[in-house]
Amino acid sequence: MEKEIMGYDISTFLNGLQELEIQLSEKQIRKFLQFYEMLIEKNKVMNLTSVTDFQEVVSKHFIDSLSIVTVIDPIDFEKMIDIGTGAGFPGIPLKIAYPHLRMVLVDSLNKRVEFLKEVIQKLELKNIQVVHGRAEELAQMPRYREKFDICVSRAVASLPVLSEYCLPFVDEGGLFIAYKGKDVENECRQSDYAVDTLGGVIADLVEFTLPDTDMDRSLIVIEKEEHTPKAYPRKAGMPEKKPLKN
Numbered sequence: 695m696e697k698e699i700m701g702y703d704i705s706t707f708l709n710g711l712q713e714l715e716i717q718l719s720e721k722q723i724r725k726f727l728q729f730y731e732m733l734i735e736k737n738k739v740m741n742l743t744s745v746t747d748f749q750e751v752v753s754k755h756f757i758d759s760l761s762i763v764t765v766i767d768p769i770d771f772e773k774m775i776d777i778g779t780g781a782g783f784p785g786i787p788l789k790i791a792y793p794h795l796r797m798v799l800v801d802s803l804n805k806r807v808e809f810l811k812e813v814i815q816k817l818e819l820k821n822i823q824v825v826h827g828r829a830e831e832l833a834q835m836p837r838y839r840e841k842f843d844i845c846v847s848r849a850v851a852s853l854p855v856l857s858e859y860c861l862p863f864v865d866e867g868g869l870f871i872a873y874k875g876k877d878v879e880n881e882c883r884q885s886d887y888a889v890d891t892l893g894g895v896i897a898d899l900v901e902f903t904l905p906d907t908d909m910d911r912s913l914i915v916i917e918k919e920e921h922t923p924k925a926y927p928r929k930a931g932m933p934e935k936k937p938l939k940n
Contacts, residue, residue, distance in 0.1 A: 695708065695720060695723070696720075699720065699723055699724060699727060700724065700727045702727055702730075703748075704723060704727075704752075706749050706752055706753065707723070707726070707752045707757070709905060709906060710752065710753065710756075710760075710904075710905040711757075711760070713905040714757070714760055714763050714764070715763070716760055716763060716791060718790075722790055722791065725790045725817045725819075726756055726787070726790060728816060728817055729782070729787075729813060730751055730752075732809075732812065732813055732816060733751070733781060734746055736809050736812075740806075740809070742780070742781040742809065743755070743781050753904055753905070753906055753909070754904070754907070754909065755781075755787070756787050757904055757905055758783070758784070758848075758873070758904055758909075758911060759783050759785075759786075759787035759788060759873075760784070760787055760791055761873075761902065761911065762784065762788065762846065762871060762913065764900050764902060764913060765871065765898055765900050765913045765915050766844070766869065766871070768788060768791075768792040768795065769794070771795065771843040771844045771869075772794070772796055772843055773795075773798075773842045773843045773844070774788065774795050774842060774843065774844045774846065775798040775799075775800065775838070775842045775844075775845050775846075775863050776788075776797070776798070776799045776800065776845075776846050776847065777800050777829050777845060777846075777849060777856075777859055777860050777863070778800065778802075778829070778847055778848070778849030778851075778859070779799040779800060779801050779806075779810070779824075780801060780806060780848070780849070781809070781810075782799065782810050782813060783848050784846055784848055784873065785797055785799045785822075785846070786799075786810070786813060786819075788846070789819055790819070793819075793820070795822075796821045796822075797821065797822040797823075798822070798823055798824075798825060798838075799822070799824045799825065800824075800825045800829060801824070801825075801826065802826070802827065802828050803826075804826050807824050807825070807826040811824055828930050829860070829863075830859070830927040830928065830929060830930045830931075830932070830933065831930060832863075833862035833927050834862075834927070838863055839862055839863065840863065840864065840865045840866070840921065840922065841863065841865060842864055842868060843864075843865065843868045843869070844864070844868055844869045844870070845860045845861070845863045845864050845869070845870045845871070846870075846871050846872075846873070847859070847860055847870075847871075847872055847873065848873040851934070852881065852885075852937060853872060853874075853878070853881050853884075853888070853914065854884070854885050854887075854889075854933075854938050854939065855933045855934050855937050856872050857870065857872075857885060857888050857889050857892055857894065857916065857938075858888065858892060858926055858927045858928070858933040858937075858938060859927060859933060860872075861889070861892040861893060861894050861916065861918060861922055861926075862892070862926055862927055864894075864918040865918065866893075866918055866919070866920065867917075867918065868917075869897075869915060869916065869917060869918065870894065870915075870916040870918065871913055871914065871915050871916070872913070872914040872916070873912075874911070874912040874913070874914060875910065875911065876901065876910035876911070876912060877910075878899065878901075878912045879899070882896055882899055882914060884939070887938060887939055887940045888937065888938035888939065889916055891923070891926070891938055892922050892923075892926055892938075893918055893919060893920035893921055893922045893923075894916040894917060894918050894919060895916065895917050895919055896914065896915070896916055897915045897916065897917040898914075898915035899912060899913070899914050899915070900912065900913045900915075
Protein backbone atom coordinates (compact mmCIF):
# COMPACT_ATOMS: atom_id res chain seq x y z
CA MET A 695 0.00 0.00 0.00
CA GLU A 696 1.14 3.54 -0.75
CA LYS A 697 2.65 5.41 2.20
CA GLU A 698 0.71 8.53 1.21
CA ILE A 699 -3.04 8.67 0.62
CA MET A 700 -5.19 11.79 0.19
CA GLY A 701 -2.05 13.84 0.88
CA TYR A 702 -1.45 12.25 4.30
CA ASP A 703 1.68 10.37 5.34
CA ILE A 704 0.15 7.16 6.67
CA SER A 705 3.40 5.35 7.52
CA THR A 706 2.82 5.75 11.28
CA PHE A 707 -0.72 4.41 10.85
CA LEU A 708 0.53 1.43 8.85
CA ASN A 709 3.22 0.71 11.45
CA GLY A 710 0.64 0.76 14.24
CA LEU A 711 -1.70 -1.52 12.30
CA GLN A 712 1.16 -3.93 11.63
CA GLU A 713 2.07 -4.02 15.31
CA LEU A 714 -1.56 -4.82 16.17
CA GLU A 715 -1.68 -7.36 13.30
CA ILE A 716 -4.65 -5.61 11.71
CA GLN A 717 -5.02 -5.57 7.93
CA LEU A 718 -7.08 -2.80 6.36
CA SER A 719 -7.89 -2.15 2.71
CA GLU A 720 -7.10 1.18 1.08
CA LYS A 721 -10.85 1.90 1.13
CA GLN A 722 -10.89 1.45 4.92
CA ILE A 723 -7.80 3.66 5.31
CA ARG A 724 -9.54 6.36 3.27
CA LYS A 725 -12.52 6.20 5.62
CA PHE A 726 -10.20 6.84 8.57
CA LEU A 727 -8.75 9.84 6.72
CA GLN A 728 -12.22 11.18 5.91
CA PHE A 729 -13.16 10.75 9.57
CA TYR A 730 -10.06 12.72 10.55
CA GLU A 731 -10.97 15.57 8.19
CA MET A 732 -14.53 15.72 9.50
CA LEU A 733 -13.28 15.63 13.10
CA ILE A 734 -10.88 18.53 12.58
CA GLU A 735 -13.40 20.61 10.63
CA LYS A 736 -16.13 20.17 13.26
CA ASN A 737 -13.60 20.76 16.05
CA LYS A 738 -13.34 24.37 14.84
CA VAL A 739 -16.85 25.06 16.07
CA MET A 740 -17.26 22.61 18.96
CA ASN A 741 -14.90 20.88 21.37
CA LEU A 742 -14.51 17.30 20.17
CA THR A 743 -10.82 16.68 20.82
CA SER A 744 -7.76 18.49 22.15
CA VAL A 745 -5.62 16.36 19.83
CA THR A 746 -5.68 17.71 16.27
CA ASP A 747 -2.29 16.90 14.70
CA PHE A 748 -2.80 14.09 12.19
CA GLN A 749 -0.07 11.80 13.49
CA GLU A 750 -1.24 12.30 17.07
CA VAL A 751 -4.84 11.53 16.16
CA VAL A 752 -3.63 8.39 14.42
CA SER A 753 -1.78 7.21 17.53
CA LYS A 754 -3.92 8.54 20.38
CA HIS A 755 -7.35 7.97 18.83
CA PHE A 756 -7.24 5.55 15.91
CA ILE A 757 -4.60 3.05 17.03
CA ASP A 758 -5.66 3.41 20.67
CA SER A 759 -9.25 2.52 19.72
CA LEU A 760 -8.08 -0.49 17.72
CA SER A 761 -5.76 -1.69 20.50
CA ILE A 762 -8.64 -3.77 21.85
CA VAL A 763 -7.24 -6.55 19.64
CA THR A 764 -4.60 -7.12 22.33
CA VAL A 765 -7.31 -8.68 24.52
CA ILE A 766 -10.03 -9.94 22.13
CA ASP A 767 -10.63 -10.67 18.46
CA PRO A 768 -13.53 -8.43 17.36
CA ILE A 769 -14.39 -11.00 14.70
CA ASP A 770 -15.78 -13.16 17.52
CA PHE A 771 -18.41 -10.58 18.46
CA GLU A 772 -21.50 -9.28 16.69
CA LYS A 773 -23.32 -6.67 18.78
CA MET A 774 -21.23 -3.91 20.34
CA ILE A 775 -22.16 -0.76 22.26
CA ASP A 776 -19.85 2.18 22.97
CA ILE A 777 -20.85 4.13 26.09
CA GLY A 778 -19.81 7.79 26.30
CA THR A 779 -18.44 7.66 22.77
CA GLY A 780 -17.70 11.40 22.60
CA ALA A 781 -16.20 12.12 19.19
CA GLY A 782 -16.71 8.47 18.23
CA PHE A 783 -13.92 6.65 20.04
CA PRO A 784 -13.47 3.73 20.10
CA GLY A 785 -16.70 2.93 18.23
CA ILE A 786 -16.12 4.52 14.82
CA PRO A 787 -12.57 3.13 14.31
CA LEU A 788 -13.77 -0.32 15.39
CA LYS A 789 -16.71 -0.15 12.99
CA ILE A 790 -14.47 0.91 10.08
CA ALA A 791 -11.98 -1.86 10.79
CA TYR A 792 -14.62 -4.51 11.54
CA PRO A 793 -17.64 -3.72 9.32
CA HIS A 794 -19.53 -6.84 10.48
CA LEU A 795 -20.09 -5.32 13.93
CA ARG A 796 -23.62 -4.16 14.70
CA MET A 797 -22.71 -1.01 16.57
CA VAL A 798 -24.53 1.39 18.87
CA LEU A 799 -22.83 4.61 19.95
CA VAL A 800 -24.19 6.38 23.05
CA ASP A 801 -23.52 9.95 24.12
CA SER A 802 -25.33 12.41 26.36
CA LEU A 803 -24.50 15.53 24.29
CA ASN A 804 -26.76 16.03 21.29
CA LYS A 805 -24.18 18.07 19.34
CA ARG A 806 -21.79 15.14 19.37
CA VAL A 807 -24.59 12.77 18.39
CA GLU A 808 -25.46 14.95 15.37
CA PHE A 809 -21.79 15.06 14.33
CA LEU A 810 -21.53 11.27 14.50
CA LYS A 811 -24.65 10.89 12.38
CA GLU A 812 -22.93 13.03 9.73
CA VAL A 813 -19.83 10.83 9.95
CA ILE A 814 -21.86 7.64 9.55
CA GLN A 815 -23.64 9.05 6.50
CA LYS A 816 -20.46 10.41 4.86
CA LEU A 817 -18.49 7.20 5.44
CA GLU A 818 -21.46 5.07 4.34
CA LEU A 819 -21.27 2.90 7.45
CA LYS A 820 -24.03 0.32 7.78
CA ASN A 821 -25.61 -1.34 10.85
CA ILE A 822 -24.54 1.46 13.19
CA GLN A 823 -26.69 3.90 15.11
CA VAL A 824 -26.06 6.80 17.45
CA VAL A 825 -28.28 7.22 20.51
CA HIS A 826 -28.64 10.44 22.45
CA GLY A 827 -29.15 9.71 26.12
CA ARG A 828 -27.67 8.83 29.49
CA ALA A 829 -26.46 5.31 30.12
CA GLU A 830 -28.38 5.16 33.42
CA GLU A 831 -31.69 5.61 31.56
CA LEU A 832 -30.96 3.66 28.38
CA ALA A 833 -29.76 0.59 30.32
CA GLN A 834 -33.20 0.26 31.90
CA MET A 835 -34.88 0.05 28.49
CA PRO A 836 -35.66 -3.50 27.28
CA ARG A 837 -34.28 -2.80 23.79
CA TYR A 838 -30.81 -2.11 25.21
CA ARG A 839 -30.60 -3.96 28.52
CA GLU A 840 -28.36 -7.04 28.34
CA LYS A 841 -28.62 -7.05 24.55
CA PHE A 842 -24.92 -6.75 23.62
CA ASP A 843 -22.07 -9.22 23.26
CA ILE A 844 -19.58 -6.54 24.18
CA CYS A 845 -19.58 -3.05 25.66
CA VAL A 846 -16.60 -0.72 25.29
CA SER A 847 -15.85 2.65 26.84
CA ARG A 848 -13.04 5.17 26.77
CA ALA A 849 -15.05 7.54 28.95
CA VAL A 850 -13.26 9.26 31.82
CA ALA A 851 -14.70 7.77 35.01
CA SER A 852 -13.55 5.43 37.77
CA LEU A 853 -14.04 1.73 37.13
CA PRO A 854 -16.87 1.28 39.70
CA VAL A 855 -18.79 4.09 37.97
CA LEU A 856 -18.05 2.85 34.46
CA SER A 857 -19.05 -0.67 35.44
CA GLU A 858 -22.45 0.52 36.63
CA TYR A 859 -22.94 2.41 33.37
CA CYS A 860 -21.77 -0.41 31.12
CA LEU A 861 -22.38 -3.89 32.57
CA PRO A 862 -26.19 -3.61 32.44
CA PHE A 863 -25.93 -3.47 28.62
CA VAL A 864 -23.94 -6.73 28.41
CA ASP A 865 -25.63 -10.09 27.98
CA GLU A 866 -24.57 -13.03 30.14
CA GLY A 867 -21.34 -14.45 28.75
CA GLY A 868 -20.43 -11.14 27.17
CA LEU A 869 -17.68 -8.65 27.97
CA PHE A 870 -17.21 -5.08 29.12
CA ILE A 871 -13.82 -3.64 28.15
CA ALA A 872 -12.65 -0.38 29.69
CA TYR A 873 -9.91 1.66 28.03
CA LYS A 874 -7.69 3.18 30.70
CA GLY A 875 -4.35 4.88 31.30
CA LYS A 876 -1.50 3.40 33.28
CA ASP A 877 -1.25 2.14 36.87
CA VAL A 878 -4.81 0.81 37.23
CA GLU A 879 -4.11 -2.23 39.43
CA ASN A 880 -5.32 -0.40 42.54
CA GLU A 881 -8.42 0.84 40.71
CA CYS A 882 -9.20 -2.75 39.76
CA ARG A 883 -8.84 -3.92 43.36
CA GLN A 884 -11.19 -1.17 44.54
CA SER A 885 -13.74 -2.20 41.92
CA ASP A 886 -14.23 -5.83 42.96
CA TYR A 887 -17.38 -5.13 44.98
CA ALA A 888 -19.02 -3.02 42.27
CA VAL A 889 -18.21 -5.47 39.48
CA ASP A 890 -19.43 -8.44 41.54
CA THR A 891 -22.66 -6.62 42.51
CA LEU A 892 -23.37 -5.94 38.83
CA GLY A 893 -22.87 -9.57 37.80
CA GLY A 894 -19.32 -9.41 36.49
CA VAL A 895 -15.79 -10.47 37.29
CA ILE A 896 -12.51 -8.81 36.31
CA ALA A 897 -10.95 -11.39 33.99
CA ASP A 898 -7.91 -9.64 32.57
CA LEU A 899 -5.78 -6.52 32.72
CA VAL A 900 -3.41 -5.83 29.86
CA GLU A 901 -0.92 -2.96 29.96
CA PHE A 902 0.97 -1.75 26.90
CA THR A 903 2.54 1.27 25.24
CA LEU A 904 0.85 2.69 22.15
CA PRO A 905 2.97 2.12 19.02
CA ASP A 906 5.22 5.09 18.11
CA THR A 907 4.40 6.88 21.37
CA ASP A 908 5.45 6.90 25.02
CA MET A 909 1.80 6.62 26.11
CA ASP A 910 1.10 3.80 28.54
CA ARG A 911 -2.37 2.31 28.25
CA SER A 912 -4.43 -0.41 29.93
CA LEU A 913 -7.40 -2.50 28.91
CA ILE A 914 -9.55 -3.99 31.66
CA VAL A 915 -11.64 -6.99 30.62
CA ILE A 916 -14.74 -7.76 32.70
CA GLU A 917 -16.76 -10.90 32.03
CA LYS A 918 -20.52 -10.85 32.60
CA GLU A 919 -21.31 -13.99 34.59
CA GLU A 920 -24.81 -13.22 35.91
CA HIS A 921 -27.71 -10.91 35.18
CA THR A 922 -27.37 -7.40 36.57
CA PRO A 923 -29.95 -6.79 39.34
CA LYS A 924 -32.81 -4.58 38.13
CA ALA A 925 -31.89 -1.87 40.63
CA TYR A 926 -28.81 -1.04 38.53
CA PRO A 927 -27.88 1.29 37.07
CA ARG A 928 -29.30 3.68 39.63
CA LYS A 929 -30.97 6.90 38.54
CA ALA A 930 -29.00 9.56 36.68
CA GLY A 931 -26.08 10.98 38.64
CA MET A 932 -26.08 8.40 41.43
CA PRO A 933 -23.28 6.17 40.11
CA GLU A 934 -20.88 9.14 40.20
CA LYS A 935 -22.13 10.64 43.46
CA LYS A 936 -22.12 7.35 45.35
CA PRO A 937 -19.96 4.74 43.56
CA LEU A 938 -20.61 1.14 44.56
CA LYS A 939 -18.17 0.23 47.32
CA ASN A 940 -17.98 -2.16 50.26
